[in-house]
Amino acid sequence: MKQLIYLDNAATTQTRPEVVEAMLPYFTEYYGNPSSVYEFSGISKKAVSGARETIANALGAKANEIYFTAGGSESDNWALIATAEAYANKGKHIITSKIEHHAVLHTCEYLEKQGFEVTYLNVDENGVIKLEELKKAIRPDTILISIMFANNEIGTIEPIKEIGEIAKKHGILFHTDAVQSFGHVPINVDEYHIDMLSASAHKINGPKGIGFLYIRSGIKSRSFVHGGAQERKRRAGTENVPGIVGFGKATELAVAGMEERAKKESELRNYLMDRVMAEVPFTRINGHRKNRLSNNVNFAFQFIEGESLLIMLDMKGICGSSGSACTSGSLDPSHVLLSIGLPHEIAHGSLRLTLDERNTKEEMDYVVESIKEIVEKLRSMSPLYEDYIRHQAK
Amino acid sequence: MYTEKVMDHFEHPRNVGEIDNPSGMGTVGNAKCGDIMRIYLDIDENQIIRDVKFKTFGCGAAVATSSMATEMVKGKTVQEAMAVTNMAVCEALDGLPPVKVHCSLLAEEAIHAALWDYAKKNGLEIEGLKKPKSDIGEEEVEEEY
Numbered sequence: 291m292k293q294l295i296y297l298d299n300a301a302t303t304q305t306r307p308e309v310v311e312a313m314l315p316y317f318t319e320y321y322g323n324p325s326s327v328y329e330f331s332g333i334s335k336k337a338v339s340g341a342r343e344t345i346a347n348a349l350g351a352k353a354n355e356i357y358f359t360a361g362g363s364e365s366d367n368w369a370l371i372a373t374a375e376a377y378a379n380k381g382k383h384i385i386t387s388k389i390e391h392h393a394v395l396h397t398c399e400y401l402e403k404q405g406f407e408v409t410y411l412n413v414d415e416n417g418v419i420k421l422e423e424l425k426k427a428i429r430p431d432t433i434l435i436s437i438m439f440a441n442n443e444i445g446t447i448e449p450i451k452e453i454g455e456i457a458k459k460h461g462i463l464f465h466t467d468a469v470q471s472f473g474h475v476p477i478n479v480d481e482y483h484i485d486m487l488s489a490s491a492h493k494i495n496g497p498k499g500i501g502f503l504y505i506r507s508g509i510k511s512r513s514f515v516h517g518g519a520q521e522r523k524r525r526a527g528t529e530n531v532p533g534i535v536g537f538g539k540a541t542e543l544a545v546a547g548m549e550e551r552a553k554k555e556s557e558l559r560n561y562l563m564d565r566v567m568a569e570v571p572f573t574r575i576n577g578h579r580k581n582r583l584s585n586n587v588n589f590a591f592q593f594i595e596g597e598s599l600l601i602m603l604d605m606k607g608i609c610g611s612s613g614s615a616c617t618s619g620s621l622d623p624s625h626v627l628l629s630i631g632l633p634h635e636i637a638h639g640s641l642r643l644t645l646d647e648r649n650t651k652e653e654m655d656y657v658v659e660s661i662k663e664i665v666e667k668l669r670s671m672s673p674l675y676e677d678y679i680r681h682q683a684k
Numbered sequence: 685m686y687t688e689k690v691m692d693h694f695e696h697p698r699n700v701g702e703i704d705n706p707s708g709m710g711t712v713g714n715a716k717c718g719d720i721m722r723i724y725l726d727i728d729e730n731q732i733i734r735d736v737k738f739k740t741f742g743c744g745a746a747v748a749t750s751s752m753a754t755e756m757v758k759g760k761t762v763q764e765a766m767a768v769t770n771m772a773v774c775e776a777l778d779g780l781p782p783v784k785v786h787c788s789l790l791a792e793e794a795i796h797a798a799l800w801d802y803a804k805k806n807g808l809e810i811e812g813l814k815k816p817k818s819d820i821g822e823e824e825v826e827e828e829y
Contacts, residue, residue, distance in 0.1 A: 595718055597743035601694065614718055614743070623718065635715030635741075671700050671747065673711060673722040673739040 295653050298609045299493075299585060300442055300470060300644035305536070306495040312539040313497065316532040324529050325520065334531045341538025348545045349487065350478040351504055357521045358534055359514075361501035362469035365488030366393040366436075368503050368514040368525075369465045373434050373486070374401050376510040377463070381431025385462075387411040387419055387448075388629040390438050393488075394467055395625075398436075411437075416578040417446035417630050424456060432462050439468040439477070439487075443613055443626040443642055444577030445586030447475065454483030463509065469493055469501075473544030474552070474583060485509055491533065496540030500533030547647075554647045556584040562643070562654045563587045569658065570665055576627060576640060585645040588613075590632060593675035594639045594668040596623075602664040603641075608657055613640040635674065686744055687778040693748035698755050701737040708805065710797025710816060713790050719746045721794040723754070727802055731762040738794070745784035749773050753791035762802070765795060766812050793817070 296304075322331030324338050339353070346353040359365045374384065386398055388410045398408045409427045411419055419437055435457045440447045450466060457464035465486035468477060472489035479487060486509070490501040505511050505524075517526025544551075567573060572592035591599070596612030603610055613624025614637070622628070623637035632640075643657070669675040686694070703709075703724035713720040719742035726735035736758050740750040753773050757765040770788040774780050780788060797816035803809060 593741065595742050595746075598694070598747060601744045605695065622716075633715075634718070638715070638718040671697065671739055672741045673720050674715070674741050676702065676722075676739055 293607045295608045295649070295657060297643040297645055297649070297657070298611050299646050300445075300583075300642065301611060302492045302498065303495045303646065305492070305497050306540065306543065308543065309496055309536045309539045313532040313536040316535050320531075324531065325518065334529075337535050337538075338529050338531060341534045341541075344538045345502060345541050348473070348477075348541050349504060350480055352507065354522065355504055355507055357503045357505060357525050358529060358537075359501045359503055359525060360499055360530075361492075362391075362467065362488050362490035363393040363501075364514070365490070365501050365503040366391065366467055367397050368511075369486045369488060369505075370394065370397045370401060370434070370436060372512040372514055373463060373465070373509075374404075374406055376512050377433040378406075381429075381433045382406045383409070383429050383432040384434045384436065385409045385411065385424065385427050385432060386436045387413060387438070389413050389417055389441055389443075389626045390436070391442055391467055391469065394436055394438070413446075413629050415631050416581075417441055417444045417576075417626065418578060418581070419448050419453065421449065421452055421456065424453065428456075428460050428462065432460070434463045434465060436465040436467070439466045439471040440475070440583050441577070441626060442470045443624055444588045444630065445470075445582035445644075446578040447471070447581045447583065450484070451482045457485075458483040470583060473541060474548070474585075476548065479504060479506065486511075491537035491540055494540050494544045497533050497536040500530050500537050502537070551647045552584040555645050558647075558649055558651065558654060559585060559587050559645055561651060562645075562657065565654070565658045566661060570662055573665075574636075576630060576632070583644075585647075586642070587644075588640060588642045590627070590636045591639045591641065591665050592636055593672045593678065594665060596638055596640050598668055599639070599641055599664060602667070603660060606656075606660045606664075608660060611642045613642070614638040685781055686748070687780075689752075689777045690745065690748040690780065693751040693777065694744045697738075697747055697751040699737050699751065699758070700739065702739070703735060703737050706798075708798040708800070708802025710794050710799070710801055712793040712797050712816065713742070715741070718742060719787060719790050721746065721750055721790045723750075723794040723798040725757075725798045725802060727762065733757050733760055733762065733765060742787065742790075743784070745780050745787040746790060748777055749780070749788045749791040750794070752776050753795060757795055762799060762810055765799065766810065768792065768795060 320333040322334045324335040342353045463485045467488045469490045473494035485506045487504040492498040513524045515526045574590045576588040596614030613627045627637035706724040707727035708725040711722040722739045724737040736754045738750045756768045770792040774788045
């Protein structure tokens with residue numbers, strides 16, 4: 291295979307060899323079911339408890355507030371649906387934002403069909419929630435606010451602490467989808483007044499298929515998967531022991547190296563961002579310039595379409611993603627890019643690159659040169675660019 | 685996701701460019717759904733398409749269908765060009781993923797729009813040619829789903 295420059299770490303990450311190594315014994319040696327009584331299974335049970343403890347510590351939470359799930363989407367579904375059902379007698383109004391992940395947005399649409407009312411908050415041009423609009427949206431029957439910690443496409447970090455304070459003041463539950471931020475930025479559930487939080491292992495160099503939902507003690511929540519007594523009777527099903535162990539190890543590594551990693555990533559990201567902005571005309575940065583995930587950059591190249599750009603980057607061994615309609619499998623470009631006010635034709639030309647600390651400056655140079663060449667080629671083929679140039683000549 | 689032929693036409697698109705004082709020019713599609721195609725035709729006195737050029741803003745399939753469609757009409761008579769349908773372009777590319785079939789519709793429409801422009805300029809009537817829609821609307825695209 292040709293050289294690979296993987297810049298799609300918001301989609302998924304490499305499972306670190308240390309993580310795989312930690313998991314392996316729980317497939318072949320200690321395969322016991324944690325629910326069984328014999329001593330052999332105790333090893334599995336202990337491993338699960340250890341991982342739960344590690345994850346809880348990373349959030350400033352208690353171990354019995356962490357519920358393992360199959361991933362971020364399940365956690366989001368659970369947080370919204372179970373809370374809505376459990377608190378329906380108090381009210382049927384939920385507040386979220388227009389830029390949430392589809393795991394939240396489509397679950398909200400489902401709840402609307404079940405008779406709940408949902409307010410979708412706008413964001414400003416940087417993708418930040420407007421706190422005044424949030425305050426105004428609160429009603430006596432509002433039971434839940436669900437706002438993502440950081441956006442998966444444009445990397446903008448939301449004012450979570452302020453949102454948590456508003457929710458607390460009004461006695462409303464606050465859920466945050468932290469799939470892109472857990473293990474990347476410091477999170478303390480008490481400091482931020484977070485009542486529920488979703489996260490996923492494979493975004494922090496852990497395995498796929500394992501996530502968790504943090505539920506603050508004392509919150510009424512219904513079981514989401516009915517069956518056995520696992521996860522304090524709230525999520526049935528034999529525990530994914532190797533996955534949980536891997537998630538624990540990945541969390542340990544992510545938390546230990548967080549500051550250093552963020553520094554390395556943001557330096558590299560800024561280098562890439564600055565070079566592209568200086569050398570490729572008609573380009574903009576989407577998302578907040580400062581308050582954004584350290585490894586995320588999202589460009590919009592005017593006059594070109596994102597899927598063409600991605601295929602050409604792929605030919606050069608570069609993996610990225612785009613919010614163009616063609617790549618989303620729908621006819622509309624990304625709802626996030628439209629929400630920050632981009633016109634359709636510019637949203638179609640977006641490119642998201644999400645780095646890893648192990649990427650190098652040399653790789654960034656190669657990426658910049660590739661982008662320059664490809665954007666120029668696509669613009670030379672673009673009727674929109676032709677019209678623009680003709681218009682300028684007049 | 686794409687066939688080898690699609691990738692070949694995407695990577696090495698044929699007939700990209702513009703024609704000065706074209707016999708006919710047509711632009712179809714819209715930026716909203718992310719595909720815009722423009723075709724330039726140079727047609728001689730015997731109604732033979734001497735040259736054809738295109739410009740496309742769109743995905744891999746849109747670029748490849750534009751390229752293939754221009755290859756298929758080049759050197760043909762105006763009437764023969766009318767037979768280059770979206771299905772013919774699709775087949776020539778060994779097929780497109782189902783969600784991308786609407787892109788090939790755009791190529792057919794772009795050729796028709798350029799031919800309409802040519803017919804109008806010369807006071808001609810081309811059998812089977814209808815007034816093109818300047819904008820391929822959402823309703824048509826949605827049919828593909």
